[in-house]
Amino acid sequence: MPPALLSIRDLGKRFGGFHALKGVSLEVEHGEFIALLGPSGCGKTTLLRCIAGFLTPDSGDIRIGGDSVTRLPPHRRPLNTVFQNYALFPHMSVLDNIAYGPRRHGVPRGEAAERAAQALQLVGLEALGARYPRELSGGQQQRVALARAVVNRPKLLLLDEPLSALDMKLRKRMQIELKHLQEKLGIAFVFVTHDQEEAMSMADRIVVMNRGLIEQVGSGTAVYATPATRFVAEFIGEANFLPGAADGDGGLRLAFGTAAVPYSGPHPAPGPGTGAGGSRTGVLRPEHLELLDRADAPGFLTERGIVEDVINTGGQTLVMVRVGDALLASRRLGMPGAGLGRGTQVVVGFRPEHLHVVAGEPVP
Numbered sequence: 001m002p003p004a005l006l007s008i009r010d011l012g013k014r015f016g017g018f019h020a021l022k023g024v025s026l027e028v029e030h031g032e033f034i035a036l037l038g039p040s041g042c043g044k045t046t047l048l049r050c051i052a053g054f055l056t057p058d059s060g061d062i063r064i065g066g067d068s069v070t071r072l073p074p075h076r077r078p079l080n081t082v083f084q085n086y087a088l089f090p091h092m093s094v095l096d097n098i099a100y101g102p103r104r105h106g107v108p109r110g111e112a113a114e115r116a117a118q119a120l121q122l123v124g125l126e127a128l129g130a131r132y133p134r135e136l137s138g139g140q141q142q143r144v145a146l147a148r149a150v151v152n153r154p155k156l157l158l159l160d161e162p163l164s165a166l167d168m169k170l171r172k173r174m175q176i177e178l179k180h181l182q183e184k185l186g187i188a189f190v191f192v193t194h195d196q197e198e199a200m201s202m203a204d205r206i207v208v209m210n211r212g213l214i215e216q217v218g219s220g221t222a223v224y225a226t227p228a229t230r231f232v233a234e235f236i237g238e239a240n241f242l243p244g245a246a247d248g249d250g251g252l253r254l255a256f257g258t259a260a261v262p263y264s265g266p267h268p269a270p271g272p273g274t275g276a277g278g279s280r281t282g283v284l285r286p287e288h289l290e291l292l293d294r295a296d297a298p299g300f301l302t303e304r305g306i307v308e309d310v311i312n313t314g315g316q317t318l319v320m321v322r323v324g325d326a327l328l329a330s331r332r333l334g335m336p337g338a339g340l341g342r343g344t345q346v347v348v349g350f351r352p353e354h355l356h357v358v359a360g361e362p363v364p
C-alpha cells in the first residue's frame with residue numbers, strides 16, 4: 001500500500017512544564033479535508049505548527065509521502081500554510097503577492113506571473129491583480145491568501161482558523177467556496193477550527209482534540225452519532241446525559257427520570273475503573289427524545305415529565321422537560337405548538353436504539 005500523504009506518530013510537545021501534545025498519532029490521505037477541532041488550548045495550533053515546521057516536537061515523527069520531515073525547516077516541506085491574519089505583503093500588488101512563492105523557487109518572472117494569474121482566477125479575483133492588499137475587503141484578502149498558498153500546487157495545505165476574522169455571513173459563504181476549491185484542486189487540507197459547525201460542514205473527517213490528546217477521529221456523522229467519549233458527546237452538538245452503571249451481566253441500568261431503565265445494546269467494554277458496576281453515561285440527542293401522547297408507545301422507553309421551558313430557535317423548537325431530577329431537552333422541527341407551555345404535563349420517550357453509551361459519569 002502506498003504511504004499516507006501525512007503520517008504523524010506519537011507526537012509530543014512541551015512548553016516548559018506544560019504538556020501541549022501528549023502523544024498524537026494521525027494519518028491523512030491524499031485529497032482529504034481534515035478539521036482539527038477542540039476547545040481553546042487543546043493543542044490544535046501546536047499540532048499544525050509541528051506539521052508546518054515552525055515548532056519542533058520533543059518526540060514522535062512526521063512523515064509526508066513516507067519521508068520523515070520532522071527535522072526539516074518549513075520551506076523544505078512539501079506543504080503550505082494559510083494563517084489567520086492572511087500575512088499578505090502590504091507593499092506588493094495582489095498579483096506580486098501570489099507570484100512571490102514561485103519566484104522564490106526560481107520560476108522565471110513571466111511564468112510566475114502566469115501561474116499567479118491562474119491562481120487568482122481560481123479564487124474569482126482575476127480583475128483585482130493590480131490592487132494592493134489595503135484596497136481589498138477581508139473576504140478578498142482571504143481569497144488572495146488562499147491563491148498564494150495554492151499557486152505552487154502543494155499536496156498539503158495547512159490552514160489555521162483562516163475564516164475567523166470574517167463576519168458570520170461571509171464566513172458561511174467562504175466555507176462553501178473553500179470546500180469547492182479544495183475539491184477542485186484535490187489538495188489535502190488540514191484545517192484548524194474551534195467552530196464545530198464549520199468542521200461538520202466542511203471536513204471529510206474531524207479530529208476532536210482535548211488537552212493535548214486526540215479523543216476521536218471520524219466523519220461529522222460518526223462523531224455526532226457515536227461519540228467515543230463523554231468529552232466528544234458534550235463538545236459536538238447538544239446532548240442529554242443519562243447516568244447509569246453496568247449491571248455485571250453485560251447489561252446496563254441507566255437512570256431516566258427516577259426509574260432505572262435496563263439497556264442491553266452495545267456499550268463500552270469494562271475498562272479501568274469502569275468494570276461491572278462501573279459508571280456509564282447514556283447519550284441521547286435532543287431530536288431523539290420525543291414528546292409522546294401515551295406512556296405505552298410501542299418501542300419507546302417513556303417517562304412522565306413537566307415542561308419547564310419552550311424555546312423557539314427559528315424553524316425548530318426546544319422543549320425543556322423536567323423528568324425526576326433531570327432537565328432533558330427535546331428538539332423537534334417546526335414552531336412551538338399551542339397548548340405546550342411551562343407547567344404542561346407530558347410523556348417523553350426514546351427508542352433504545354437511539355441511546356449511545358460511553359464509559360464514565362456524566363460531565364458535570
Ligand code: ATP
Binds near residue numbers: 039040042043044
Ligand atoms: P486556540 O483555539 O485558543 O488557538 P489551540 O488548541 O490552538 O487553542 P495551542 O495554541 O495549540 O491551542 O496551545 C496549546 C497550549 O499550549 C495552550 O495552553 C497554550 O497556552 C500553550 N502554548 C502554546 N504555545 C506556547 C508557547 N510558545 N509557550 C508556552 N505555552 C504555549
